[in-house]
Amino acid sequence: MTHHAGDALPAGLADWIDVHAESLDTDATFAAQVVPRLGRAGLFRVGVPHALGGAGGTTVDAIEAIASVARHSLASAFxxxxxxxxIEYLLQxxxxxxxxxxxxxxxxxxxxxxxGLSNAMKYLCxxxxxxxxxTPLDAARARFRLDGALPWITNLRREGFVVAAAFDRHDGAPPAIFAVPHDLPGVARSDDLDLIALRGSNTAALTLDGAELDETCLIDADARSFLVRARPAFLGLQCGMSIGLARRALDAADGSSAPVRAALIDDVIALRHELNALAGRLYEGVTSGxxxxxxxxxxxLRIALAAVVDAAARLDVQAAGGRGYLRSHASRPTPNDTARRSREAAFVPIVTPSLVQLKSQLAQQQRGEAA
Incomplete structure (x- = not known):
């Protein structure tokens, strides 16, 4: 089994996530604890320059850190x-x-x-x-009234959040990206969305009705050029979720009984090889720009990684066999991790930008090139 540098989470954190992984997937009981725990473990500082309070390293190190959490819980990795x-938006x-x-x-x-830039990424495409x-509120265009709704945003912790969102300007200026704090008058968070999994991820809708901000809250005055620069990190960090989940599913298949392992080993080796190659290409592209x-x-790469996650989750189910279809069983009163990973894997294709959106984007581009 290949060991990846990113797998080594602090023991206390790994244990906590393992114990609560099922709950984090199925309800919101521990939703408020994920961010503080990841923060205390120093994970948000990975890939952030020392001068800004980070631990140094690169965006690739941050992707690996997300992958290492995704091995234990996709809700936590999300x-x-x-x-x-x-954090990356603030750095850029x-x-x-x-x-x-x-x-x-x-x-x-x-x-x-x-x-909250998933809508903006789709707008970009x-x-x-x-x-x-x-809407500018003064001649100097230094204060703005913000209105609108975003139907699906993750990590809107009730205890306090700040969200990035892109706004159309309608005054001839390009769309702009603002950082909107949770306690701004006119900002409303919905109840958690009724998801089939990842329910501990503080995923909700956000409505802005006459919220007012000034230009000190501007992440960038030109959303399009900013998004083009930020998208490789946005998508790269997102791919960390797929990489970690696929690694864990393959490890589970690899760790099954000798006869089962013998039957599946060729598939496991082939998928592991493909996963490592895709991750390598992702890291090279993110690093080189x-x-x-x-x-x-x-x-x-995002589409190919999703296919690997899908295939790895199926091997995980095959390796578990009939017992993988039981919620729990006598020798294992703990929740069924294989079933949880299958639910998690079902989410990978629909994270924005979804596979359908990416595929239609690529097809459009190929038609353009052909023309």
Missing amino acids: VFWGQRTF SANEPLRVRWLPALLAGELAGAT AIEPLQMRA TFVAAPAAQFE
């Missing part, structure tokens, strides 16, 4: 992705006062950071219009 992606923003204001609490896990609007100009190459 929250980690939301938090780390928001030119607004230094905004960084100074929010980064310390985000890195410590005292405040949740949420990326011309899949849907922006669902939020910013080639995905900024060639997003299609990264879209293809």
